[in-house]
Amino acid sequence: MYTPDFASEINIRKAKIVAALKAMNTDAILIGTNVNNYYIAGRVFSGYVYINSEGFMHYYVKRPALLKGDNVTYIRKPEDIPALLQQAGVALPATIALEMNFMSYSDVTRLAKSFPEATPTNGSAIMSYVRSTKTAYEIEKIRRSAQGHMSVYKNLQGIYHPGMTDVELQIEIEARLRRAGCLGIFRVAGPSMEVFMGSLISGDNADNPSPYDFAMGGAGLDSSLPGGCNGTVIEPGMSTMVDLCGNFTGYMSDISRTYSVGTMSELAQKAHNCSVAIHHALMEMARPGVKASDIYNLSRTMAEEAGLGEYFMGHNQQAGFVGHGVGIEINESPVLAPRSRDVLEAGNVIAFEPKFVIPGTGAVGIENTYLITADGIENLTDFTEEIMPLD
Amino acid sequence: MYTPDFASEINIRKAKIVAALKAMNTDAILIGTNVNNYYIAGRVFSGYVYINSEGFMHYYVKRPALLKGDNVTYIRKPEDIPALLQQAGVALPATIALEMNFMSYSDVTRLAKSFPEATPTNGSAIMSYVRSTKTAYEIEKIRRSAQGHMSVYKNLQGIYHPGMTDVELQIEIEARLRRAGCLGIFRVAGPSMEVFMGSLISGDNADNPSPYDFAMGGAGLDSSLPGGCNGTVIEPGMSTMVDLCGNFTGYMSDISRTYSVGTMSELAQKAHNCSVAIHHALMEMARPGVKASDIYNLSRTMAEEAGLGEYFMGHNQQAGFVGHGVGIEINESPVLAPRSRDVLEAGNVIAFEPKFVIPGTGAVGIENTYLITADGIENLTDFTEEIMPLD
Numbered sequence: 001m002y003t004p005d006f007a008s009e010i011n012i013r014k015a016k017i018v019a020a021l022k023a024m025n026t027d028a029i030l031i032g033t034n035v036n037n038y039y040i041a042g043r044v045f046s047g048y049v050y051i052n053s054e055g056f057m058h059y060y061v062k063r064p065a066l067l068k069g070d071n072v073t074y075i076r077k078p079e080d081i082p083a084l085l086q087q088a089g090v091a092l093p094a095t096i097a098l099e100m101n102f103m104s105y106s107d108v109t110r111l112a113k114s115f116p117e118a119t120p121t122n123g124s125a126i127m128s129y130v131r132s133t134k135t136a137y138e139i140e141k142i143r144r145s146a147q148g149h150m151s152v153y154k155n156l157q158g159i160y161h162p163g164m165t166d167v168e169l170q171i172e173i174e175a176r177l178r179r180a181g182c183l184g185i186f187r188v189a190g191p192s193m194e195v196f197m198g199s200l201i202s203g204d205n206a207d208n209p210s211p212y213d214f215a216m217g218g219a220g221l222d223s224s225l226p227g228g229c230n231g232t233v234i235e236p237g238m239s240t241m242v243d244l245c246g247n248f249t250g251y252m253s254d255i256s257r258t259y260s261v262g263t264m265s266e267l268a269q270k271a272h273n274c275s276v277a278i279h280h281a282l283m284e285m286a287r288p289g290v291k292a293s294d295i296y297n298l299s300r301t302m303a304e305e306a307g308l309g310e311y312f313m314g315h316n317q318q319a320g321f322v323g324h325g326v327g328i329e330i331n332e333s334p335v336l337a338p339r340s341r342d343v344l345e346a347g348n349v350i351a352f353e354p355k356f357v358i359p360g361t362g363a364v365g366i367e368n369t370y371l372i373t374a375d376g377i378e379n380l381t382d383f384t385e386e387i388m389p390l391d
Numbered sequence: 392m393y394t395p396d397f398a399s400e401i402n403i404r405k406a407k408i409v410a411a412l413k414a415m416n417t418d419a420i421l422i423g424t425n426v427n428n429y430y431i432a433g434r435v436f437s438g439y440v441y442i443n444s445e446g447f448m449h450y451y452v453k454r455p456a457l458l459k460g461d462n463v464t465y466i467r468k469p470e471d472i473p474a475l476l477q478q479a480g481v482a483l484p485a486t487i488a489l490e491m492n493f494m495s496y497s498d499v500t501r502l503a504k505s506f507p508e509a510t511p512t513n514g515s516a517i518m519s520y521v522r523s524t525k526t527a528y529e530i531e532k533i534r535r536s537a538q539g540h541m542s543v544y545k546n547l548q549g550i551y552h553p554g555m556t557d558v559e560l561q562i563e564i565e566a567r568l569r570r571a572g573c574l575g576i577f578r579v580a581g582p583s584m585e586v587f588m589g590s591l592i593s594g595d596n597a598d599n600p601s602p603y604d605f606a607m608g609g610a611g612l613d614s615s616l617p618g619g620c621n622g623t624v625i626e627p628g629m630s631t632m633v634d635l636c637g638n639f640t641g642y643m644s645d646i647s648r649t650y651s652v653g654t655m656s657e658l659a660q661k662a663h664n665c666s667v668a669i670h671h672a673l674m675e676m677a678r679p680g681v682k683a684s685d686i687y688n689l690s691r692t693m694a695e696e697a698g699l700g701e702y703f704m705g706h707n708q709q710a711g712f713v714g715h716g717v718g719i720e721i722n723e724s725p726v727l728a729p730r731s732r733d734v735l736e737a738g739n740v741i742a743f744e745p746k747f748v749i750p751g752t753g754a755v756g757i758e759n760t761y762l763i764t765a766d767g768i769e770n771l772t773d774f775t776e777e778i779m780p781l782d
Binding site for chain 2: 033034038042043044045046062063064065066098100101102103104105106107108109122124168171172174175178179183184185187190191192194195196197209210211212217221222223224225226249250317328
């Protein structure tokens with residue numbers, strides 16, 4: 001069991017934020033969203049965290065009354081913060097970063113008005129960049145999620161019965177994940193991509209477009225949540241792509257595996273094998289300094305050279321990426337996409353998901369979660385890459 | 392089966408928005424969040440809906456390419472909208488309402504810049520008010536959710552076994568809800584109140600404060616999601632408050648019932664009966680025109696007159712409300728709180744949850760979902776109000 005001193009862990013994270021503030025010429029950041037409060041406090045609370053470029057950090061907490069320490073003050077409203085800073089002898093900032101991409105217009109405006117002398121800047125990019133390289137403590141959390149996640153994926157036999165639908169199968173896997181310790185909640189940055197516990201897609205439902213920027217679509221069961229399983233009866237020869245929630249620790253692993261009843265078409269087998277080959281190419285290529293766009297381009301090139309370009313990342317509607325950072329949320333940096341400017345760094349944790357949609361069969365391929373190390377890459381989800389039988 | 396012409400349903404909703412725009416002296420609203428897109432389109436999509444006070448409405452869709460009609464145009468970015476309006480002969484607005492409370496600062500700013508001649512105003516209140524009175528179609532959706540929700544709550548026998556924890560019980564109820572058709576997703580307006588599939592709280596965990604503004608707290612299982620069940624072993628004499636997800640149709644019902652193994656203390660029984668009595672008082676009192684604050688005040692007065700004031704809506708940390716609107720999201724208008732300015736209207740659907748936390752026993756009381764009718768109130772979740780045995 002990995003048990004660091006959590007105060008020193010917080011200091012590591014704070015130092016990363018302070019370095020980013022300096023690099024951006026920003027005096028301070030005022031954080032207030034759940035995910036970033038969790039990042040810098042180690043727990044979700046209602047309130048704010050103020051960090052300045054000189055290394056001052058203080059928690060301004062509305063509730064619960066469970067946080068203790070010299071660096072915690074309980075407040076009723078954010079307008080109280082500037083006076084408290086001045087009482088503590090901390091100079092007010094000339095520029096203040098706020099989470100403009102993920103906090104509401106009303107909330108950001110209210111925080112900005114609390115610091116009328118400061119120029120507000122967008123702090124979302126700062127937090128996104130800081131969180132894109134994980135600490136050893138965070139990596140251990142993702143490893144533990146991956147262990148629980150894999151333990152369920154390895155043992156799906158005994159659930160399927162003839163006539164079963166995709167949603168019936170998904171519900172039983174959800175329950176197994178929950179019993180194995182999955183917290184259930186699937187955090188996606190931004191409000192526009194809603195998902196319950198991930199996606200399970202059987203057969204041609206893989207080619208139904210959804211509003212969401214996920215690798216595979218799916219029609220969904222209801223117009224209020226149009227993505228994922230749609231009631232398809234699982235038939236022999238059809239693929240079932242399982243891409244469900246791996247949040248066991250507050251940090252998510254992201255794993256997809258392809259399952260089937262009976263054998264699938266040769267084309268689907270070939271595409272699945274191409275996905276595995278692209279993963280192996282990633283393992284050869286990925287290290288700090290490699291461009292995220294180059295990984296996308298290599299993946300697409302390998303798909304095209306195998307004659308599978310028209311099925312790569314979808315058929316009717318193709319996704320414009322092949323992987324993404326993962327951590328507290330499922331869609332972190334770096335983004336592995338053709339126009340991405342991201343460059344791999346040690347500590348990045350990426351979900352890599354070169355998938356194919358084969359008409360008449362469905363989605364095939366695999367998704368693993370990888371750690372970029374100082375000199376290469378480590379697969380955090382190393383288990384069978386083959387198509388697995390449901391029956 | 393209730394099958395209205397959906398186009399006429401959309402027209403009813405549009406007319407409500409147009410009336411609200413006129414009442415607020417606002418020329419137009421540009422909607423872009425999932426819940427409000429769903430409200431006015433009947434399905435979630437990525438894109439925007441423009442409605443002006445003269446009754447013009449148009450969908451500007453990014454994806455999926457499934458929406459059809461004269462009033463649908465596919466766009467790549469919101470900056471395209473003003474030119475498309477002008478091409479359609481629609482005058483650009485002088486004031487434009489945007490969803491400032493629930494859309495990010497960056498997104499609202501981008502939309503506002505697309506209409507440089509217009510003064511942006513806060514459209515969140517407009518949509519919150521419009522959605523607070525449900526149409527017949529929406530009420531039918533809530534009735535169907537309530538039917539599925541009740542069918543599970545009525546039949547929890549056979550799950551419990553001695554030594555079972557709260558989370559083990561919750562997972563099995565979650566699976567039963569899902570098998571009964573629950574979509575799983577629990578929509579809460581705003582990003583700060585995160586919850587997976589609702590809350591199940593046993594024993595003194597009810598008195599653990601959470602960061603969230605929910606009626607009952609609970610420590611949760613992980614610091615990343617600090618609310619709800621915490622691994623408490625369910626013992627005889629302890630209460631278990633079940634308050635889980637009732638989203639079967641895109642519209643949620645909200646129901647809580649108290650379960651126990653063996654009998655609870657006299658004080659807990661008395662408090663449970665007081666909750667039921669407060670519900671019966673609501674049934675006598677509620678009708679259009681009644682102040683939401685008066686309902687809160689009556690509830691608190693009844694609790695205090697029964698000598699239960701210190702346990703009402705929590706013990707260590709008390710919630711500041713006794714009920715709330717419910718529909719697409721769990722926290723809609725009206726709010727039944729002491730300082731609420733809301734007044735009941737026909738078509739309001741409210742979750743009413745006068746609960747008590749009894750030290751040594753846990754949370755007791757019930758929550759029902761009610762419809763405010765033209766001349767009174769209807770209980771949409773009418774089934775046993777008694778404490779139910781788990782064993």
